[in-house]
Amino acid sequence: MLWEIDIHPGEGEPDRAAERLAHTAHDLGLADSLQAATARGYLVQGATLDRATIEKLASELLADSVVERAIIGRVGEPQLNDCGLRIADRGLGSVNPQSAIRNPQSHLVTVLLKPGVMDPVSQSALTAAADLGVHPEAFATIRKYWFSGVSDAQAKTLGERLLANDAIEQVYFGPLALDRLELGHPYKFELRTTAVRDLDDVALMRLSREGQLYLQLAEMQTVRQYYRDLGREPTDIELETIAQTWSEHCSHKTLAGRIAYRDENGERQFGNMLKETIFAATQKIRADLGPNDWCVSVFEDNAGVVRFTDEFNIAFKVETHNHPSALEPYGGANTGIGGVIRDIMGTGLGAKPICSTDVFCFAPPELQTRRQGDTETRSDLASAPLPVSLSPCLPVSSLPPGVLHPRRVMRGVVEGVRDYGNRMGIPTVNGAVYFDERYLGNPLVYCGSVGLIPCDKSHKCAQPGDLIVAVGGRTGRDGIHGATFSSAELTSQSEHISGGAVQIGNAIEEKKVLDVLLTARDRGLFNAVTDCGAGGFSSAVGEMGEKIGAEVHLDRAPLKYEGLSYTEIWISEAQERMVLAVSENHWPELESLCRSENVEATVIGQFVPSGRLQLYYHEHRVADLDMHFLHKGRPPVVRNAVFEKRPLEQLRIAECGLRTGRNVQQSAIRNPQSEIRNFTRDLLRILGSPNVASKEWIIHQYDHEVQGGSVVKPLVGIANDGPSDAAVLRPVLHSRRGIVISCGMNPRYGDFDPYHMAASAIDEAVRNCVAVGADPARIAILDNFCWGDCERPETLGSLVRAALACYDVSIALGTPFISGKDSLNNEFSYHDAAGQRQTIAIPPSLLISAMGQIDDVSKCVTMDFKRSGNSIYLIGETRDELGGSHYALVNDLVGGQVPTVNPQLARNTFAAMHGAIQAGLVRACHDLSEGGLAVAAAEMAFAGGLGARLDIGTIRTPAGSIGDIPRLFSESNTRFLCEVEAGSAESFEKHFEGIPIAYIGRVSDEPRLKIMSGGIGLIDANIFDLKEAWQATLRW
Amino acid sequence: MTQPRVLILRAPGTNCDVETAHAFELAGGAAERWHINRVLEEPRLLGDFQILCIAGGFSYGDDIAAGRILGNQIQHHLAETLATFREAGKLIIGICNGFQVLLKTNLLAAADAHGPTATLTLNDSGHFEARWVRLAVEPGKCIFLQGIQEMELPVAHGEGKFVTRDETTFHRLANNGQFVIRYSPIADCGLRIADSNQHSPLPTPHSPFAAISPTVPYPANPNGAQSDLAGICDESGRVLGLMPHPERFVDWTQHPRWTREPARPACDGLRVFQNAVQYFA
Known part of the structure; x- marks a missing residue:
């Protein structure tokens, strides 16, 4: 018997889901005057359930009678279908029961998960029902929508494109006609x-x-x-095991492969490119540090580990989850953050996650795609920087097939990260969002996690004879082929081929696993741990048993439902699972610990010293592979890479006017002394450009203070809304020592030269850390390369070029890389209206994440101006580097010199800045990045609720004179603005011997930012207008 | 008795238990974190404690509704034990998810013949909100809040909008002196902040009883709670439930403006825990 319980908003209660639906439908151009009502509900199956029992479930468990009302019935009964009576007769989704009408024309759409997709709520409901003495066979959650004011065709589009995701959900139009829930079928073994x-x-x-x-x-x-x-x-399972182990995702074979590289400096042969660049830099730094080496475990475990205190080390890992997020933004991002948290839990003998980071790259939410007939080929897109356009919102119908609207991607990704991180109780403290049209079909989702681990638990080693224990979630059909899928390019067909590649997360399951894992670690109950990530058991067991051998009985793995084949069990990427190596004498204690906290733990095999991977399903042997062949048998990948340096071009107006309707002040560039120039307008535009604009909408949805260690928050200043350079937290509550987290990235510079892009990203990540007080001698960094198809020599060449910069700058700054990850093949292909195959490759996207340390968090500095009358200094060298700048972006300019890094000067500047901060001489400090000095000064002013009067005429460069435009907007690296109390000026200046420093003005009470050059006014703006420009863009 | 024992209750998904235990320790208590399964096994062991704290987080994933499943467990298996605990003059506090759990038991605002009397529901913004708020405190009998007039604390929740069933219930709770913590407007820093028109794109929900509608605009009232309520206590004053997190402000460097304002002698959140501990001194 299948019952349904629908839960509607109570009388007088708003229908938030309906409001949101109407707004989104309007935003996306799907329906202008949608009137909607929604309900959430449950299907309950059980032979013995009667109406009274269902009523009891509804009133005592499922509905909140203060604000909700429940309607029950057998599936198909009319009272369940006629609730469109709540639809209002006017207004966008506003629901007003007083004017409610029954609308026979309304459409009913029901969304439910496809069979086999993880449904944590229904699992919880089953357990909770048992407390009431009710024992249904199964629950399923559903969402119902009634709407009117749209045609049948519009209703269908809404249902399929907005209400549900085809990868995991199914949509029913009209009254639901089901007589039972599909729960899978038994599996019949066949080798x-x-x-x-x-x-x-x-x-x-x-x-x-x-x-x-x-x-x-x-x-x-x-x-x-x-x-x-x-x-x-x-056997099929052997092929799958080999494919997964040799996948790009698991073996990084391209970057760790042989590469013949050529650029303007000649040719270079790499035997293992990563080893000879990024790893080599770390080795050199460690060797130079000698006994003071503070790296603990780099490029070997799930995450990089460095020393923090005598008691604890800290681990950091950043992962990407791009392809799943393109198909199903919420689920992809959700499991992206869940996966990197498991990486930290699987580092050493298990680290405790203490904070998360997230960096996203999307197509602009207001994106207007190129008009039909205006198509561009791959080479055009790969070489020409396409600036962000600010045209009206893109209608869904004009998107390439298979692409989700950027707004939907962005909302889904933000919510996916939010729900997992918040539920795990891990603060999300740092992040960034970059927009570029080339992320349209292939958004990037970088998720990072930092962990705290006792020094004596930082290494692991499975022992021969150890039991292989699966802990946590059950195995289902979710996420099949995720590891190999990420080696493939996305196409408009990906959704159909790879529906199974989408995983669904359950943060609470992972939290439960974390709780028992840390207790078991402290009691010494296991010898090794790793997470089940891409490749599932195949990857986890394969890695742990590489040097021993393993025997696994797949039939023993607990399943979510019947019907999985032995191969599906082995490669499933179902979430929230860890694999432990447990000696037999510790198993009973571990088992009882897990049981006491409702965590499932099962012995699925043993690490047998055979050197072989042997898999069984009941009595059948289904795989027998040589571990050495599996891990060392892959032939090396040999690739060519080439980089062609583009000649320096003058900064100039973009020629063909890709965008229209912009009033470009051409004369501003041709004649810098022209009086038409309007720098205040430029500043407002840069502040409002989506890369720079306030990300408050996202930040306030992320719990950044759970665990109680928050010191410098993502938003700072008098009204808690200025943009902090980095986050600081105190992970050990009885200690004053802090961790500093920041990042650096600038895909726009990569269009000029990936070398300078990489150097700038490292400089930015480190200077963000230093700006809040981190010790530059103790900053570790991570690399995440997201690139296009590296089988093209030019694409791989641009990556190698970036890696060369990583080597040079890392060594020069003494800042070691401790972990990294690459994601290649970030391209999207589709067939346009004319039937032509089109490919969009993402711009080269290197994210550098930094983890710094500070002895005493009370020395930290924030970026908001503190007091009227204080002096303002510019530290660092300003050069004419407007190539790829935001000034160029908002003025439609191309060409120019991209920002470069002088690593030796950078190292000295960071050390001097740290000295000044440690001496307590700095009241506020802010790094200069997108938008240069003008943007930094504006942000410091409105964050502090104070004005400033600056004269930038005093800024000198070694090259001699420099124009006002670069003084205001150049994005030269290694620069800071500092606020210093008048009495400290002299001591402050002493710290910067040999480093460019300029006194440029004072903080003022008058709430205006006034910037002059030699007394001539350049910018004059009210700080509230500046703040409004900065906040309005992404105020969703 | 000098050092009261504090039981920090955790369930699958609880995630503020460690820092809450730390806060009680800073205040002078002896805190232990217990899994609900352990309490369910031997409820009588609760008798050894003086303070029970249901910590924040997402107990059981907030599946079905925030605090629902843990609330049901307590209601079905521990109702008598907790009633006895309270009658013995001991203290109970529920923070954030703990407040949501307490409201689903009969310890804060008991259900009557017509069902539950109050609830915490989805924020008006429709999503999770993490931000600092200012709070006006009217301690009345509430032990935890004695001597406190105002506080600044962070909130971090998706379902924190306090709603009573009807006007009669509202006034009954109000007359009992149970409405002890309210959101208050953001201080005027001479800035054009907290301009609700800029921040509130959603239409104001229809309210059948305007008298108890919120008066503090979003985001100062982060969820649209009736009468701007952020926390309520029971009739005895020994049980408190609140949405803001006092355990997140027990050290000056946790304050969002610690780099620009003079340090306070006692952090706002710590005072709540000190009141509880000192009650047993």
Whole structure:
């Protein structure tokens, strides 16, 4: 018997979901005058359930009678379908019961999860129902929508494109007609083998593609040879295991492969590119530090680990989850943050996650795509920087097929990260959002996690004979082929091919696992731990048992539902699972600990010293692979890489006017002394450009203070709304020592030269850290490369170029890389209206994340101006570097010199700044980045609720004179604005011997930012107008 | 008795238990974190404690509704134990999710023949809100709030809008002196901040009883709670539930403007825990 309980807003209560639906439909141009009503509900299945029992469930468990009302019935009964009577007769989604009408024309849409998709609420409901003495067979959650004011066709579009995601949900139009819930079917064992020994190369590649193995020809040939030598064919699970272990995602074979690189300096051969650039820099820094080396574990474990105190080390890892987020933004981002948190939990013998970071790259939410017939080819898109346009909102119908609207992607991603992080109780303290049209089909979602781990628990080693124990969530069909899928380019078909690649998270399950994991760690109950990430058990067991051997009984893994094949169990990427190596004598204690906190733990096998990976399903052996072949047998990838340096071009107006309706002040550039120039307008535009604009809407949805260690928050200043350079937290509540988290990224510079982009990103991440007080001698950094298809030599060349900068700058600053990750193939292909295949490649996107340390958090500095009369200094060298700047962006300019880094000067500047902050001489400090000095000064002023009078005529450069435009807006690296009390000026200046420093003015009571040059006014604006420009853009 | 024992109750999804224990320790208490399963196994052990704190987080994922499942567990298995605990003159505090849980038991605002009398529901903004708020305190009998007139604390919740069932219930609770903490307007820093027109794109919900509508605009009242209520106590004054997090302001560097304002002698949140501990001194 299938019952339904619908829960509607109570009388007089707003219908928030309906309001939001109407607004979104309007925003996306799906429906202008949608009138809607919504309900959430439950389907309850059970042979013995009667109406009275269902009523009891509704009133005592499921509905909140103060603000909600429940309607119950058997599925299909009319009272469940006629609730469109709440639809208002006017207004956008406003619901007013007084004027309610029954509208026979209303459409009913019901959304429910596809069978097999994780539904945590229904699991909780089952448990809670038992407390009431009710025992249904199954629950399912549903969402219902009634709307009117739209045509049938519009209703269908709404249902399919806005209300549900096809990857995980199914949509029913009209009254629901179901008589039972689909819960999966029993699985009948059948051993499958795939013939490879006699395949030719063409057939091998077809198998690679159609079997979603995504291996390359040389790899497929190696596999063929291995089985020819064995004299048998591979089983399906063996092929899957090899494909996953050799996937780009798990082995990073491109960047760790052989690369022949050529640029203007000649040719260079890499045997292992990553090892010879990024790792090598860290090794050199560690060697130079000698006994003072503070790195603990780098590039070997799930995360990089460095020393923090005598008692604790700290670990940091940043991951990307781009492809899943493109298909299902909420689920993709949700499991992205969940996955990186598990990386931290699986570092050493388990670290405690203490904060998260998130950096997103989206297409502009107001994006207008190119008009039809205006299509551009791959090479155009790859080479020409396409500035963010600010045109009216893009209608859904004009998106390439398979692409979700950027607004929907952004909302979904923000909510996905929010719900996981907040629920885990891990503060999200730092992040950034970058917008560029080229992220349209392939948004980027970087999620980071920092962990605290006792020094003596920082290393792990599984022992022969240890039991293989699966802990946490059950295994389901979710996330099949995620690891190999991320090796593939996204296409408009991806959603259909890879629906299974989308995982659904359950943060509370992970929190429960975390609670028992840390207790078990402290009691010494296991020898090794790792998370089940991409590749599931296959990856986790394969890694842990690489040097021993492992035997796994797949039938013993607890399943969410029946019907999984042995291969699905092995490669499922179901979330919230960890694998532990447990010695037999500790198993009973671990099992009882897990039981006491409602966590499932199951022995699924043993690390047997065989050197082989042997998998069983009941009595059948389904795989028998040599561990050495699996981990060392992959043939090296050999690639060519080339970088062609573009000649320096003058800064000039973009020629063909990609965008219209902008009143470009051409003369401002051609004649810098022209009187038409309007720098106040430029400043307002930069402040309002989406990359710079306040991200308050996102930040206030993230709990950034849970765990109680917050010191410098993401928003600071007199009204708690100025943009902090970095976050500071105190992870050990009885200590004053702090961790500083920041990031640096600028995809726009990569269009000029990825070397300078990478150098600038490192400089930015480090200077953000230093600006709040971090010790520059103790900053560790992470690299995350997101690039396009690296089989193209130019694309790979731009990546190698960036890696070379990483090597140079890391060593020069003494700032080691401790962990990193790459995500290649970030391209999106589709067929346009004319049937032409189009590809959009993302711009080279290197994120640098920094983790600094500070002895005593009470020395920290924030960026808001503190007191009228204090002096303002510019530290660092200003050069004419407007290429890729936000000044160029808002004025439609191309060309110019991209910002560069002078690493030796940078190192000295950071050290001097730290000295001045430690001496207590700095009242406010802010780094100069997008928008340069003018933006930094504006932000400091409105954050502090104070004005400033500045004269930038005193700024000198070694090159001699420099114009007012670069003085105001150049994005030269390694620069800070500092506020210093009048009495401290002399001591402050003493710290900066040999470093460019200019006194430029004072903080003022009058709430205006006035910037002059040699007495001539350049900018004069009320700080409230500046703040409004900065806040309005993303005030969603 | 000099050092009261504090039981910090946690359930799957509780995530503020560590810092809440730290706050009680700073205030002089002896805090222990207990899983609900352990309490359910041996409820009588609660008798060894003087203070019970239900910490913040997302107990059981807030599945179905915030605090619902843990609230039901307490209601079905621990109702008598907790009633006895309170009658013995001991203290109970529920913070954020703990407040949501307490409202689903009969310890704060008891249900009557018509069902539950009050609830905490979805914020008017429709989403989670993490921000600092100013609070006006009318302690009345409430032990935790004695001597406190105002506080600044952070909130971090998605379902914090306090709503009573009807006007009669509202006035009954008000007349009992149970409405002890309210959101108050953001201080005038000479800035054009807290301009509600700029911040509130959503239409004002229809309210059948305007008399108890919120008067403090968003975001100073972060959720649209009736009468700007942020916390209520029971009739005895020994049980308190509040949405803001006092455990997140027990050290001066936790204040959002600590780099620009003179330090306070006692942090606002710590005073709440000190009141509780000193009650047993």
